[in-house]
Amino acid sequence: MGSAERKERERLQRQNLIIDAAEKVFMSKGFENATMDDIAEEAEFSKGALYTYFQSKNELCLSIVLRGLKVIASEFHNVASENISSIVKIEHLASTFLKFYNNYPNYIFAFSNYKQHRAGCKLESPVLLDIDTENKSIRDMIGSIIQNGKQDKSIRSDAESDKLSYVLWGELSGLVPNLLQDMGKVDSIELYNYTIMLVSEAIKSRTDLI
Amino acid sequence: MGSAERKERERLQRQNLIIDAAEKVFMSKGFENATMDDIAEEAEFSKGALYTYFQSKNELCLSIVLRGLKVIASEFHNVASENISSIVKIEHLASTFLKFYNNYPNYIFAFSNYKQHRAGCKLESPVLLDIDTENKSIRDMIGSIIQNGKQDKSIRSDAESDKLSYVLWGELSGLVPNLLQDMGKVDSIELYNYTIMLVSEAIKSRTDLI
DNA sequence: GACTATTTTGACTGATGGTCATTTTTGTGA
DNA sequence: TCACAAAAATGACCATCAGTCAAAATAGTC
Numbered sequence: 194m195g196s197a198e199r200k201e202r203e204r205l206q207r208q209n210l211i212i213d214a215a216e217k218v219f220m221s222k223g224f225e226n227a228t229m230d231d232i233a234e235e236a237e238f239s240k241g242a243l244y245t246y247f248q249s250k251n252e253l254c255l256s257i258v259l260r261g262l263k264v265i266a267s268e269f270h271n272v273a274s275e276n277i278s279s280i281v282k283i284e285h286l287a288s289t290f291l292k293f294y295n296n297y298p299n300y301i302f303a304f305s306n307y308k309q310h311r312a313g314c315k316l317e318s319p320v321l322l323d324i325d326t327e328n329k330s331i332r333d334m335i336g337s338i339i340q341n342g343k344q345d346k347s348i349r350s351d352a353e354s355d356k357l358s359y360v361l362w363g364e365l366s367g368l369v370p371n372l373l374q375d376m377g378k379v380d381s382i383e384l385y386n387y388t389i390m391l392v393s394e395a396i397k398s399r400t401d402l403i
Numbered sequence: 404m405g406s407a408e409r410k411e412r413e414r415l416q417r418q419n420l421i422i423d424a425a426e427k428v429f430m431s432k433g434f435e436n437a438t439m440d441d442i443a444e445e446a447e448f449s450k451g452a453l454y455t456y457f458q459s460k461n462e463l464c465l466s467i468v469l470r471g472l473k474v475i476a477s478e479f480h481n482v483a484s485e486n487i488s489s490i491v492k493i494e495h496l497a498s499t500f501l502k503f504y505n506n507y508p509n510y511i512f513a514f515s516n517y518k519q520h521r522a523g524c525k526l527e528s529p530v531l532l533d534i535d536t537e538n539k540s541i542r543d544m545i546g547s548i549i550q551n552g553k554q555d556k557s558i559r560s561d562a563e564s565d566k567l568s569y570v571l572w573g574e575l576s577g578l579v580p581n582l583l584q585d586m587g588k589v590d591s592i593e594l595y596n597y598t599i600m601l602v603s604e605a606i607k608s609r610t611d612l613i
Numbered sequence: 614g615a616c617t618a619t620t621t622t623g624a625c626t627g628a629t630g631g632t633c634a635t636t637t638t639t640g641t642g643a
Numbered sequence: 644t645c646a647c648a649a650a651a652a653t654g655a656c657c658a659t660c661a662g663t664c665a666a667a668a669t670a671g672t673c
Contacts, residue, residue, distance in 0.1 A: 200619090225523065228660060239622045241663080250661065308515065308581075313435065356597045359582075363598075368578040371518075372569075387566045388573075395605035410650085438629060449653045451632080460630065 208246045211236045212256050219257070220299045224306055251313040255320045258307050261300030262327040265293050266334075273334055279342025280397055283361065286335070287389040290365045291382070301370045332358040339396075352396050364392060418456045421446045422466050429467070430509045434516055461523040465530045468517050471510030472537040475503050476544075483544055489552025490607055493571065496545070497599040500575045501592070511580045542568040549606075562606050574602060 214236035218227045229250055233240040247253040272285045294301050314321060336358035342348030372384050424446035428437045439460055443450040457463040482495045504511050524531060546568035552558030582594050 225519075229662080230660075240661090241623070242621050244662065245620070305518065309435075309519070353597065356594055357601075359594055360598050360601065363578055363582055367581045368573060371577040372573055384566055384569055387563065388570050391567075391570065391602065391605045395601045439631080440629075450630090451654070452652050454631070455651070 204246075208256075211238065211243060211246055212253070212260065215253055216257060216260075216299060219303070224254070224302060248315060248318060249313065251310040252315075252318055252320055254303060254306065254310040255314060255318070255324060257300070257303045258310070259320055259324050259327060261297065261303055262324065262331070264297065264300065265290065266327060266331050268293060269331060269334055273338060278347040279338050279345055280347035280393065282338050283335075283342070283348075283396070284389065284393055286338075286361075287365065287385075287393075290369065291385060294370070304366055305370050328362070332362050335361050342396075346398050348396050349398050357396065361392065364388065414456075418466075421448065421453060421456055422463070422470065425463055426467060426470075426509060429513070434464070434512055458525060458528060459523065461520040462525075462528055462530055464513060464516065464520040465524060465528070465534060467510070467513045468520070469530055469534050469537060471507065471513055472534060472541070474507065474510065475500065476537060476541050478503060479541060479544055483548060488557040489548050489555055490557040490603065492548050493545075493552070493558075493606070494599065494603055496548075496571075497575065497595075497603075500579065501595060504580070514576055515580050538572070542572050545571050552606075556608050558606050559608050567606065571602065574598065 211232070215227070215232045218231045218235050222231065229240050229243060232253070233243050236243070243253070247256065268289050269286055272282055272289055275282060275285065277285070311321065311324075336354045339348055339352055339354035339357055343350050343352060343354070368388070369385060372381055372388065421442070425437070425442045428441045428445050432441065439450055439453060442463070443453050446453070453463070457466065478499050479496055482492055482499055485492060485495065487495070521531065521534075546564045549558055549562055549564035549567050553560050553562060553564070578598070579595055582591055582598065
């Protein structure tokens, strides 16, 4: 009798409904002002029930981060399988991230509060592991694009793909949301593109330049 | 009778005592766990009194950010006046920031929560203006280093100093604390240096390279 | 239908940022 | 030294909100 499996499936479904509700509430009220009571009401559960699905508000927030990561990972996968040179792939990753930012601004906001939520979470929390796994998979994808780029000569042969994948993903997921949020005077999109151009120039094969 | 001026001076002094106390408490208990009551006790004021000096906890936190900015700005000024090529100055700024991070980790932590506090602050708040001014002054300093670098030929002639100053300061103040905080496996200092090296390569004059 | 296990509820608690009427201190002029 | 006003400080109090838990409702099983 697979009733245990069905139960587990249903549990995951309800968990997802709660995340849906949380996203809605965060979107309309902002992360700071959204309360667990709001989310409970939107999800049509009692507050107590939320806590059987998530250990804490922070964990719920991290679940939203995880969702965002999965969305962006799948879009990155599409880019990775395009039939273009690796350096252009890297540039496409950047523009994909910008599109992602425009399409799902609430995910980006979740990203920018990520550390806070992570700090306020139990280390054993499974969401943390899932996030780390997802991040690693994204870095690996970037790393293999770089490796390929060294072979197809579009990326400098001395690029260190393991470090570079950290740096590139850090730039996209960390710096960029910063840039896009708080500059008043300067056009932030222009700044974004300039940053990407800089990094791209730095890792491009020299032969492309002269 | 200059009693009004003296009063104002004393008021500022007391304000600074409170910031001192807040720093101490934040340092020992962490930003998240420090309460206004804790700070009041450490400062030897009542909680109510704190609120005659700061409109909110967020504003108090931003005051600490402002202090950190002033410290780093003064250290940057020292670098700017060194007798070295501009590109090396840029690299010195980076290592100075790293030293700053080691010497005053609590300021960096304040930086990383900056947006949160800013968001929770009234727009009219004078600290906001002061922070913006300080940031601009730091960017201007970086901008003029870049301009000089274009003259002494250590920096590419096509570098756009206005954008670049945003990007560089953004990397240091935003990305770098990120890098330094959350990577487990990879040596974060190495990653930091790699990032700086990348950016520096990107803006270096080509003649330095071949 | 009886009995158990699971899920859900919502009133309650504790913590904490912020307020405000009241008290204390300080400064001034006579 | 006293009276009086202005400024500063107090701390009890309030509102909000994350998180808890005993009790109720529901689902599953024989």
